[in-house]
Amino acid sequence: MEKLALxxxxxxxxxxxxxxxxxxxxxxxxxxxxxxxxxxxLDYSEFLKTYRVAGQTHIIKLSIDGKNQDVIVHEVQYHPVTGDFQHIDFMSVNAKEKLHANIPLKLIGSSPALRDWGMVDQLIDVIEVKCFPADLVDHFEFDISVLTEIGQVAHLSDLKIDSKKLEVHLSPETPIVSILEVKGAAAASEETPAAPAPATPAAEAPAAE
Structure with missing residues (x-):
């Protein structure tokens, strides 16, 4: 993973x-x-550009008055009204020491169950891992197209995680995403009246002789 400069x-x-x-x-x-x-x-604009790429999983080469230190973003505080950055916590990185990082979980694909009044419920947004800095990943992906029915649930064990490099302390049975039925969808479907059949045109009266 290439380092970013700030x-x-x-x-x-x-x-x-x-x-x-x-x-x-x-x-x-x-x-x-x-x-x-x-x-x-930090310069606001420069940090914004870097953070859009780095998030909290990318190593940043931070220059402190010309002296470099490898860091990752650990916590970001925002203004409650404007949403502007208010304060940043960086965690120093040592290539020989493992660190804790929150890796985002991204859902890809589309579930066929969405056509049957289903909705996606993502239960986990990030997964905390412990690893060496060189083994950090940008994100995990899960393809929800394998969830084909309402009520199906995917678990942590369904993710592709290299357990030799990344330590995850959550149970493999931890649910990460499920397909729920849209509330009231079944009743709405049953109550929807069928379209009326087209009226049959009346037969024409025979012409008078």
């Missing part, structure tokens, strides 16, 4: 957070095992 400036602690945000900067902190926490500031 610049940052070390904070002195004297800056006011509201002033940083007003200048289109995001306050952030870097921490990790055997790593003393460091407070930095």
């Amino acid at each position: 610049n940052s400036v070390k904070r002195t602690g004297e800056e006011k957070l509201k002033d940083l945000r007003a200048n289109k900067q995001i306050p952030a902190v870097i921490y990790g095992h055997n790593y003393a926490p460091v407070s930095v500031a």
